[in-house]
Amino acid sequence: MRGAALAATLVLGVSACGSSDSGSGASGQTQAALEGVGPITLVTGKDTSGNLQNQVNGWNQLHPDQQVKIIELPENADEQRQQMVQNATTKSDAYTVLNLDVIWTAEFAANQWVEALPESEFPLDKLIPATVETGKYFNKFYAVPTTSDGGLLYYRKDLLDAAGVKAPTTWSELEAACAKVVPANPGLSCYAGQFEKYEGLTVNFSEAVNSAGGTVVGDDGKPNVNTAEAKKGLDFLVQGVKSGEIPQKARTFKEEEGRRAFQAGELLFHRQWPYQYAKAEATDGSSQVAGKFAVAPLPGLDGPGASTLGGHNYAISKFAKNKKSALDFIKYMVDEKQQRENLEKTSLAPTWSSLYDDPALVQKFPYLTELKKSIDKAKKRPAVVKYQEVSSAIQEAAYGAMAGTTTSEDALKSLQSKLEELTKQ
Numbered sequence: 001m002r003g004a005a006l007a008a009t010l011v012l013g014v015s016a017c018g019s020s021d022s023g024s025g026a027s028g029q030t031q032a033a034l035e036g037v038g039p040i041t042l043v044t045g046k047d048t049s050g051n052l053q054n055q056v057n058g059w060n061q062l063h064p065d066q067q068v069k070i071i072e073l074p075e076n077a078d079e080q081r082q083q084m085v086q087n088a089t090t091k092s093d094a095y096t097v098l099n100l101d102v103i104w105t106a107e108f109a110a111n112q113w114v115e116a117l118p119e120s121e122f123p124l125d126k127l128i129p130a131t132v133e134t135g136k137y138f139n140k141f142y143a144v145p146t147t148s149d150g151g152l153l154y155y156r157k158d159l160l161d162a163a164g165v166k167a168p169t170t171w172s173e174l175e176a177a178c179a180k181v182v183p184a185n186p187g188l189s190c191y192a193g194q195f196e197k198y199e200g201l202t203v204n205f206s207e208a209v210n211s212a213g214g215t216v217v218g219d220d221g222k223p224n225v226n227t228a229e230a231k232k233g234l235d236f237l238v239q240g241v242k243s244g245e246i247p248q249k250a251r252t253f254k255e256e257e258g259r260r261a262f263q264a265g266e267l268l269f270h271r272q273w274p275y276q277y278a279k280a281e282a283t284d285g286s287s288q289v290a291g292k293f294a295v296a297p298l299p300g301l302d303g304p305g306a307s308t309l310g311g312h313n314y315a316i317s318k319f320a321k322n323k324k325s326a327l328d329f330i331k332y333m334v335d336e337k338q339q340r341e342n343l344e345k346t347s348l349a350p351t352w353s354s355l356y357d358d359p360a361l362v363q364k365f366p367y368l369t370e371l372k373k374s375i376d377k378a379k380k381r382p383a384v385v386k387y388q389e390v391s392s393a394i395q396e397a398a399y400g401a402m403a404g405t406t407t408s409e410d411a412l413k414s415l416q417s418k419l420e421e422l423t424k425q
Helices: 027-033 052-062 077-089 102-110 129-133 157-163 171-184 199-211 228-243 248-252 255-263 276-280 323-334 336-346 353-357 359-364 368-377 387-403 408-422
Strands: 040-044 068-072 097-101 144-149 152-156 189-192 267-272 293-296 310-316
Touching (some): 052 336, 077 102, 077 199, 102 387, 129 144, 152 276, 157 293, 171 189, 189 248, 199 387, 248 255, 255 276, 323 336, 336 359, 359 368
Parallel strands (some): 040 068, 040 097, 189 267
Antiparallel strands (some): 097 310, 144 310, 152 267
16 A cells, blocks of 8 residues: 655565665665654554554653654555655655555655665564565665564354354355355355455455466566456455355445454454454453454465465654654664564564464464464565555456456456556566
8 A cells, every 4th residue: 555756667576675784775874864863753544453652652751852742644544645645745844753554665765755774773684574575675674564464364263163164265165154154144244355445455356366376466577467367366256246245335344344344243254454353352342253253364266365465664754853763763663572562462463573483472362373374475465666556456446346347357457458557667
């Protein structure tokens, strides 16, 4: 989830980026750029976890002369990005540390809106490798992964157990489970994800295509959506809407709308990020499914599907003051202690690898083992500089097909042409 003249329009080979201390390649220059001590701001999307202020309070108590103020942007990721871009294009110093969606690194680095960071200042060898790569652009390190994300299938274990049905590993098994369970439970719908026309739909479309054996943009940088595999993926969503397995109102769902529906007992299956786990297990009366659900890998066409890699990284605005304080604050936030506490309080996926194997944490959050596998095997969204335009084209195509205003074939054919133009070198 790009503005000024772009430095390049080519597709990034982020997976091929080196892991040397390239962020400090011009070490003196990087250190000189990260000077200044004093108050800073942390700019982030709406904190649906409820724990971010607690973390910031911990820093502020230790650093009375370097207070961090949270600037909370809208819940919608596209609106978050828009406000960050507006701040950068005006070269305002109002934003210091930016909480970037992992897919925004390319645009912000290419436009020189964020500072290159010294890799040696961070415990990158302790973090999940896939998350570290999301912070790189052309062999330089620009953003530190603080939370990761992998899609999971939340399901009503109580209802499946009562019907003698196992958690599905394929789309056909999911459909069969719904056919058996939903009719016996009035008010229950089969399946939902993030299907509103926004970044979440790009994620869900990409997962469907990847889970059918296809790809949106290949490692060679070429779009590849006008294929039989991509059609099977899109058809899973389109046919779901037509059959009613995906309820009509789910086409208005972003993360929070779907979360509320699942917690209200309205969904048998829900594709969602890990943060939902803690909220759905709440025993304060806000969740009707506490103790009644479980999680599993996303299903696919012929077996377990492929999640889209999500998460957020912290970067430092090129135009900010007090960048040394910003650097130290990011180091504080990425520390294992902070990530452990954040996981325990919010169920947000950490980037610190060892936390996924900690027996106490696994006992409290049984999904951690599956989540690490999901993240390790997750597919990146198209890593292109013109990402926002690419994502918008994907959303338009998928939403139109799901709404029935165009066929899957025509939607994918048109999308292929648009993506070829947007990724032209």
